[in-house]
Amino acid sequence: MLDIWxxxxxxxxxxxxxxxxxxxxxVIIRTAFADLVSPVSDRIRTREALFAAFALVAAILGxxxxxxxxxxxxxxxxxxxxxGLLWQTPVGDVLVYRVAGTVLIxxxxxxxxxxxxxxxxGGVIALWSFTQIGHVPELxxxxxxxxxxxxxxxxAFWIGILGPLRTLSRRPEHLTSAAxxxxxxxxxxxxxxxxxILAGLLMAWLLLGDLRALVVTGYGQTLLIKLVLVGAVxxxxxxxxxxxxxxxQAGDDNAARHxxxxxxxETAVILVVLAATATLTSVxxxxx
Amino acid sequence: MKKLxxxxxxxxxxxxxxxxxxxxxxxxxNGAVIADVPTEISFNFAADIRLTRVDMTHQDHPSVRxxxxxxxxxxxxxxxxxxxxxxxxYRIEWRGLGVDGHAMQGAFTFTVD
Numbered sequence: 217m218l219d220i221w222x223x224x225x226x227x228x229x230x231x232x233x234x235x236x237x238x239x240x241x242x243v244i245i246r247t248a249f250a251d252l253v254s255p256v257s258d259r260i261r262t263r264e265a266l267f268a269a270f271a272l273v274a275a276i277l278g279x280x281x282x283x284x285x286x287x288x289x290x291x292x293x294x295x296x297x298x299x300g301l302l303w304q305t306p307v308g309d310v311l312v313y314r315v316a317g318t319v320l321i322x323x324x325x326x327x328x329x330x331x332x333x334x335x336x337x338g339g340v341i342a343l344w345s346f347t348q349i350g351h352v353p354e355l356x357x358x359x360x361x362x363x364x365x366x367x368x369x370x371x372a373f374w375i376g377i378l379g380p381l382r383t384l385s386r387r388p389e390h391l392t393s394a395a396x397x398x399x400x401x402x403x404x405x406x407x408x409x410x411x412x413i414l415a416g417l418l419m420a421w422l423l424l425g426d427l428r429a430l431v432v433t434g435y436g437q438t439l440l441i442k443l444v445l446v447g448a449v450x451x452x453x454x455x456x457x458x459x460x461x462x463x464x465q466a467g468d469d470n471a472a473r474h475x476x477x478x479x480x481x482e483t484a485v486i487l488v489v490l491a492a493t494a495t496l497t498s499v500x501x502x503x504x
Numbered sequence: 505m506k507k508l509x510x511x512x513x514x515x516x517x518x519x520x521x522x523x524x525x526x527x528x529x530x531x532x533x534n535g536a537v538i539a540d541v542p543t544e545i546s547f548n549f550a551a552d553i554r555l556t557r558v559d560m561t562h563q564d565h566p567s568v569r570x571x572x573x574x575x576x577x578x579x580x581x582x583x584x585x586x587x588x589x590x591x592x593x594y595r596i597e598w599r600g601l602g603v604d605g606h607a608m609q610g611a612f613t614f615t616v617d
Contacts, residue, residue: 221607285599285609286557286599286601288557288559288597292556301556302601302605305601305602305603305605306604306605308605349604349605
């Protein structure tokens with residue numbers, strides 16, 4: 217049954233996903249494509265810190281909302297007994313990973329030289345939190361935890377490219393950088409995305425057990441919606457890679473504008489995918 | 505300090521996740537019709553849980569919070585004294601925390617007739 221605390225928990229989780237995917241993704245992109253994103257490097261660093269701060273707030277809010285779920289009222293959000301109880305469970309460990317991870321990202325942003333490695337380590341720590349609690353960790357297999365971590369890093373990489381690539385595409389003076397960035401991301405994605413899909417499908421199969429559960433259970437149906445949306449994002453990404461990026465490489469300004477627009481649509485669909493995931497991992501129980 | 509140790513050993517893989525706990529049986533049973541108001545109610549869970557809140561609603565009266573007493577640890581069986589309010593339908597709503605950190609909630613009703 218979904219009460220107000222259940223809905224609030226989904227929203228807090230969605231905030232956490234956006235904050236973490238955004239910050240970790242930008243850290244990865246700034247590390248992987250440093251030369252190409254250098255014109256917007258300062259902007260990226262600011263965004264990394266802002267997304268990390270957003271994730272930090274979401275992590276703390278999510279923890280407090282769990283307190284509210286224990287008492288059924290807002291008083292639980294600040295009830296020392298309830299929060300103390302949660303602190304002793306894996307929920308407490310997860311909060312530590314997320315707070316430490318996001319704080320490291322913020323520290324990394326403002327640290328010269330080795331900063332991006334500190335931020336990267338923070339990102340991995342924060343993402344690792346997802347392997348500690350939830351449906352996938354309940355499978356109690358180390359391999360699956362690592363699979364989930366790789367899945368999350370792949371998603372962060374994908375989400376991280378959206379902002380910088382859009383910004384560069386909208387500036388005619390950076391058309392060459394944008395085209396090269398789009399091209400090199402496309403090359404990396406052609407390796408990473410199939411892995412991402414395979415990891416996702418494997419985890420789905422481990423969680424669901426059989427194909428029938430995909431259709432007859434609420435969990436399966438939401439997962440199916442997520443898969444359809446992911447398919448839509450992949451179609452957009454394929455259009456970007458095969459059509460707009462090659463045209464940009466040939467010096468077509470219009471293609472850059474189309475790419476920027478396509479990225480905006482892609483971002484909107486990804487937000488819905490994240491919302492579906494937050495629902496899957498928060499309130500829907502696995503088919504038994 | 506446990507948390508700091510966990511953090512330092514970030515590469516160490518944690519084990520021991522627990523399945524969600526479910527309420528197995530309650531006394532009185534859900535939907536039971538009984539002759540006398542029980543002096544206590546009890547829960548029997550499938551796995552350890554820490555009850556955090558239990559409310560009783562009798563007919564149209566506002567709900568009353570039941571005292572958990574000293575039952576503030578993780579356990580499978582909980583028995584709470586019940587202040588009877590005469591005939592009618594009682595609804596017991598509970599909330600609790602599983603050892604895996606999941607919040608749980610549920611309800612059962614019984615009728616005194």
